[in-house]
Amino acid sequence: xxxxxxxxxxxxxxxxxxxxxxxxxxxxxxxxxxxxxxxxxxxxxxxxxxxxxxxxxxxxxxxxxxxxxxxxxxxxxxxxxxxxxxxxxxxxxxxxxxxxxxxxxxxxxxxxxxxxxxxxxxxxxxxxxxxxxxxxxxxxxxxxxxxxxxxxxxxxxxxxxxxxxxxx
Numbered sequence: 001x002x003x004x005x006x007x008x009x010x011x012x013x014x015x016x017x018x019x020x021x022x023x024x025x026x027x028x029x030x031x032x033x034x035x036x037x038x039x040x041x042x043x044x045x046x047x048x049x050x051x052x053x054x055x056x057x058x059x060x061x062x063x064x065x066x067x068x069x070x071x072x073x074x075x076x077x078x079x080x081x082x083x084x085x086x087x088x089x090x091x092x093x094x095x096x097x098x099x100x101x102x103x104x105x106x107x108x109x110x111x112x113x114x115x116x117x118x119x120x121x122x123x124x125x126x127x128x129x130x131x132x133x134x135x136x137x138x139x140x141x142x143x144x145x146x147x148x149x150x151x152x153x154x155x156x157x158x159x160x161x162x163x164x165x166x167x168x
Contacts, residue, residue: 026056030074040064045072051080058088067098077101087112097122111136120146 022044027033030040038059045052048068054077055066067083078101085093091112097105103122111117115138120131126149133142144155 024074026074030056032074042072042074045069052077054079060088062086062088062090070101094118 024042025033025035025038026040026042027037028039035041040056040058042054042056045054047053051068051070052072053066054069054072056064058064063086065083065085067077067079068081069077069079071077079098080100081098083096083098085096087093089112091114092110093112094107094109096103096107099105102125104124105122107118107120107122108116109118113136115136116134118131118133120127121129123129127146128148130143130145132140135141140158142155142157144151145153
């Protein structure tokens with residue numbers, strides 16, 4: 001009987017110790033690191049049906065990104081659906097649509113003020129179609145097309161309601 005109680009106590013100790021270690025610290029490239037070197041941290045993700053609801057935080061406690069992933073290992077999440085990124089002040093930084101871990105669909109990026117900064121689309125993780133880059137306040141700064149991640153055609157740069165072709 002005393003051996004059984006001892007084994008039970010040891011098992012409970014290690015189980016609770018594992019639960020306490022449910023935070024993963026991440027560096028600027030989202031690789032696991034120590035809390036001292038970290039820029040972000042990830043509490044243990046919540047299981048939702050066939051995926052995990054993953055929320056990462058800046059070290060100061062404000063939300064950095066959130067979305068659904070198939071796996072919880074950093075840099076191997078295989079996100080699906082919209083993943084939202086945030087600035088440290090809490091405003092939305094960008095919204096990226098994923099399908100089985102690759103960027104697939106609409107892409108929106110925002111200034112800290114909330115104004116739209118970039119509008120585009122991804123196909124198979126590559127920029128595709130028309131992309132618009134905006135000035136603060138909503139006016140188009142630059143506009144052009146991508147095909148399989150490469151700029152194609154004439155790119156237009158807009159200055160005070162006038163545009164100049166830019167073939168970079």
